[in-house]
Structures are given as C-alpha cells and as structure tokens.
Amino acid sequence: MSQLNSTNRVKVRFAPSPTGDLHVGNIRTALFDWAYARHTGGTFLFRIEDTDTTRVTDEYINAAIDTLKWLGLDWDEGPEVGGDNGPYLQSQRLDIYATWAQKFLDQKDAYHCYCSPDELEAVREAQRKANVAPGYNGHCRELTADQIAAYKAEGRGAVVRMRMPDGSTTFNDLIRGDVSFDHNFVPDFVLVRADGSPLYTLAVAVDDVLMKVTHVLRGEDLLSSTPRQIRVYQAMGVAPADYPVFAHLPFVMGQDNAKLSKRNGEVSIAWYREMGFLPEAICNYLALLGWSPGDDVENITMKQLTEMFTVEKVHSSPARFDMKKLEAINGDKIRALTLDEFLKWSLPFLTKANVITGTDAEIELVKKALPLIQERIIMLNEVPKMLQFLFTTKFAVETESVSKITDEGSKAILKRALKELETVTVWNHENIEAVLRASLIEEMALKPRIAFTALRIATTGSTISPPLFESMELLGKEACLLRINAGLAL
Numbered sequence: 421m422s423q424l425n426s427t428n429r430v431k432v433r434f435a436p437s438p439t440g441d442l443h444v445g446n447i448r449t450a451l452f453d454w455a456y457a458r459h460t461g462g463t464f465l466f467r468i469e470d471t472d473t474t475r476v477t478d479e480y481i482n483a484a485i486d487t488l489k490w491l492g493l494d495w496d497e498g499p500e501v502g503g504d505n506g507p508y509l510q511s512q513r514l515d516i517y518a519t520w521a522q523k524f525l526d527q528k529d530a531y532h533c534y535c536s537p538d539e540l541e542a543v544r545e546a547q548r549k550a551n552v553a554p555g556y557n558g559h560c561r562e563l564t565a566d567q568i569a570a571y572k573a574e575g576r577g578a579v580v581r582m583r584m585p586d587g588s589t590t591f592n593d594l595i596r597g598d599v600s601f602d603h604n605f606v607p608d609f610v611l612v613r614a615d616g617s618p619l620y621t622l623a624v625a626v627d628d629v630l631m632k633v634t635h636v637l638r639g640e641d642l643l644s645s646t647p648r649q650i651r652v653y654q655a656m657g658v659a660p661a662d663y664p665v666f667a668h669l670p671f672v673m674g675q676d677n678a679k680l681s682k683r684n685g686e687v688s689i690a691w692y693r694e695m696g697f698l699p700e701a702i703c704n705y706l707a708l709l710g711w712s713p714g715d716d717v718e719n720i721t722m723k724q725l726t727e728m729f730t731v732e733k734v735h736s737s738p739a740r741f742d743m744k745k746l747e748a749i750n751g752d753k754i755r756a757l758t759l760d761e762f763l764k765w766s767l768p769f770l771t772k773a774n775v776i777t778g779t780d781a782e783i784e785l786v787k788k789a790l791p792l793i794q795e796r797i798i799m800l801n802e803v804p805k806m807l808q809f810l811f812t813t814k815f816a817v818e819t820e821s822v823s824k825i826t827d828e829g830s831k832a833i834l835k836r837a838l839k840e841l842e843t844v845t846v847w848n849h850e851n852i853e854a855v856l857r858a859s860l861i862e863e864m865a866l867k868p869r870i871a872f873t874a875l876r877i878a879t880t881g882s883t884i885s886p887p888l889f890e891s892m893e894l895l896g897k898e899a900c901l902l903r904i905n906a907g908l909a910l
C-alpha cells in the first residue's frame with residue numbers, strides 16, 4: 421500500500437487551518453514540506469484549510485500567507501500564485517466536497533445518521549461504563565425507510581457518516597515504518613455536518629487526491645486520522661498504488677518536555693519576528709528539530725537545507741525546543757549579514773522604537789554604528805537600545821545607572837576626562853582612547869573597567885553600549901563634552 425506511482429513527480433503540500441498565528445510546530449512542518457519539495461525538484465503546494473469558519477478568520481489566513489513569504493518558503497501552487505488545481509482555500513471548494521459526499525451516499529459507503537447529540541453522549545457514557553473503546557455504535561447504519569421517515573417527521577437533521585468496514589488499515593509511514601490501525605478503534609466517522617458543512621477528514625482527503633499530492637509530511641498529531649483518510653481514498657476509487665505517501669513528523673516539545681501549545685505566545689512565529697529573529701535563523705533552527713544534517717553541523721543555509729534534506733533522516737522521537745540554541749543561531753546569522761543587509765533588517769526596528777525617523781543623515785549614522793554592535797547582539801530588537809544614545813535629543817542617564825557616577829571617584833574621573841578631551845582636535849577613536857588612557861589609566865592609575873564605565877554611563881547613558889571610544893567618536897566632541905558636564909552636575 422501507499423506506494424508512490426513512479427511516473428509521478430513529487431508534490432508536497434502544507435495545509436494549515438489558521439485558527440491563530442502560525443506556530444513553531446506548523447512552521448517546522450511547512451519547512452520540511454518545502455525542503456522536501458525543493459530537494460526532489462518537486463512541487464510545493466500551499467492550501468488553506470478553512471472549513472471551520474468559526475475559528476479560521478481572514479486575518480489569520482493573511483497572516484499565514486505573510487509568514488510563509490517572510491520565511492522565504494515560496495510555493496508553486498496556492499493562494500496568490502494560483503495553479504491548475506485551485507482554488508486553494510477550502511471554503512471555495514464546498515461544492516466539490518458536497519458532490520463527493522453524495523457519491524459516497526449513493527455508493528452506500530456513507531449513510532445519513534440521525535442520532536442527536538444527547539443520544540451520542542448516552543452511547544459514550546455507556547461505553548465508558550462498560551470500559552469499551554469509545555466511538556459511534558453504528559445505530560443508523562441500516563435504517564429502514566420507515567425509520568428514516570419517522571426521523572424526518574420529527575424534524576431531525578442528519579450528518580453524513582462514513583461506513584468503516586471490519587478489519588484494519590496498514591500503511592507505510594516513511595518515518596515510522598508500517599503503521600496499523602484496527603478498525604475496532606476507528607468507528608464510523610462524520611464527513612458532513614447536519615448544516616451541510618464538510619469536516620476535515622473529507623476535505624483533506626478529497627483535496628489531496630484532486631490536487632495530485634504525492635507526499636503528506638505533517639505533524640504526528642494527525643497520525644490517527646490517516647486510516648480515515650485512506651477510507652475516503654478507497655471510496656473515491658483511488659488505487660492503493662496512487663495513495664499519497666505519509667510521513668508523520670515528531671512532536672515538538674517545550675523546554676520542560678510538555679507539549680508546545682498554540683496558546684502560549686512564545687510559540688507564535690509572529691512573536692519571534694517581533695523580537696528580531698531572522699527568518700533564516702528560525703528556519704535553520706527548526707530544521708534541526710527532528711532532523712539533522714549529520715556530523716554535528718548546526719549552522720546551515722536554506723540552500724544547504726534543500727540540498728541535504730531527506731525524509732529518511734527525520735527521527736521518530738520527539739524533538740525538544742531549545743531557546744538558547746535558537747538565540748545562538750540567530751546571533752551567528754546576524755554576524756554573517758553584510759552591512760547593507762544588517763541595515764535593511766535594523767531600520768524597521770529603529771523607526772518602530774522611534775529612535776530615528778529615517779532621514780538620510782540618520783541612516784548614514786546608523787550605517788557607521790552598526791558594525792560596532794554586529795558582534796554583540798543576538799536579536800534585532802537590541803539595536804534600538806544600543807543605538808538610541810546617538811540620536812536622542814533628550815539625553816538622560818538611565819535611572820539605574822545614575823548612582824554609579826555620582827560618587828567622588830566618578831566625579832574625579834569625569835572631571836579629568838573632560839579636561840583632556842577638550843584638547844583633542846582631531847576627534848577620532850584613536851585620539852580619544854590615547855588621551856583617556858594616558859590620563860586616567862596611567863597617571864591616575866585607575867582600573868580601565870572603573871574609569872571607562874563612568875565615561876560610558878555619562879556619554880551613552882547606560883552600562884551597556886557599543887565600544888566606548890568608537891561610540892564617542894560617532895557621538896561627536898560637542899555632545900560628549902555636554903554630556904560629561906551634565907554627568908558632573910548629577
């Protein structure tokens with residue numbers, strides 16, 4: 421079963437139901453789907469599963485599209501780009517699912533079920549008491565015409581239910597090997613609600629067949645829905661050799677080994693974007709969750725990922741999310757940026773934080789300052805804090821550092837520095853450093869950490885800043901002297 425027809429080109433799909441911002445688990449799936457399609461020279465199809473209109477909103481759909489674009493996971497078929505198998509929003513394909521559901525009814529693969537929610541609950545309760553597997557008991561499988569007429573006369577609505585034959589379903593999962601489901605644990609399932617809307621199992625299976633998907637790589641949480649999907653393929657008349665190949669990716673667990681959840685803000689990709697993680701860092705890190713390029717390699721480019729990615733190397737055991745590792749990779753990716761790239765990524769953070777408005781003069785200064793911090797930050801949201809001292813017109817020493825420069829020792833340092841700096845005619849970091857070292861370190865015999873921390877606070881307002889002498893050079897002589905004077909007055 422589940423053999424890829426050898427004449428088919430690989431087609432992999434990512435099919436989220438965006439009921440919120442896409443999260444780490446969704447994106448790990450999207451990334452593996454994309455990487456597999458690119459590795460095999462196949463097609464990457466993007467489909468939005470929005471049949472649950474109460475939970476999937478336009479806003480979330482647009483955000484999902486935007487997130488994939490931002491990450492660089494380009495798709496060959498799907499929203500915005502189109503394709504031969506569209507539309508790619510399930511809400512625009514309702515007539516297709518209705519047609520198939522009717523066909524299944526006509527073939528007697530499916531039947532109308534009139535059981536009310538209360539009756540279904542009573543069945544479940546009885547099953548709990550009898551300690552048997554929960555699930556539909558087949559009550560409406562063989563209703564007579566009279567019984568149906570009676571239900572209709574009562575005004576009862578009906579769902580469409582798929583008949584699950586006795587036996588079992590076995591399929592070969594590329595990651596887990598042969599997986600079997602005994603149908604005693606796969607009861608007849610609903611395809612269409614009483615209001616006519618399709619359920620996931622119907623829509624997903626119909627679309628995977630009609631859209632000619634060859635590989636279904638998705639999260640392990642969907643493993644147990646596979647026998648139901650295979651049942652739909654059978655009812656559609658698909659030959660087993662043409663079923664898509666399945667590969668269920670391992671769970672992504674949180675640091676505490678609990679399951680990462682959508683409800684936790686830190687799993688949303690939007691959050692990582694806001695904090696200043698680069699898309700390439702996120703993709704690089706997520707690629708390591710459940711897969712590894714081997715040889716302890718951890719830093720890879722998107723291109724290398726597409727060259728190396730194979731499903732066979734995906735592990736079946738759960739992967740653990742490690743924030744520290746993601747941060748380290750992000751720092752590496754930031755250091756690897758060219759100055760122009762680093763500028764492009766940093767400017768939106770600086771304008772959003774109101775550090776700059778975006779004038780040419782400001783951008784010139786940012787460009788000079790960025791190399792000073794490129795080695796020092798791990799997230800782009802640190803850029804505004806590191807550079808704001810260069811732009812502020814209302815300079816003030818941060819509250820928690822004020823007391824560190826008001827003691828006698830600090831005053832003496834600032835006084836002497838002021839006197840020496842006034843004599844510097846060519847204002848560059850070499851000259852600044854030379855006069856400060858000669859006076860503060862050699863003559864006054866101060867420890868560099870003490871002398872320069874006082875100056876750092878006075879000129880940049882904080883104990884954390886880019887390198888001191890370069891910062892002072894960029895700030896300019898006049899501003900430095902003004903600030904040191906103001907520091908002395910504190």
Ligand code: GLU
Nearest residue numbers: 435436437469624638642
């Ligand atoms: N739409 C489903 C979800 O977001 C996934 C569909 C699939 O990959 O089979 O959970």
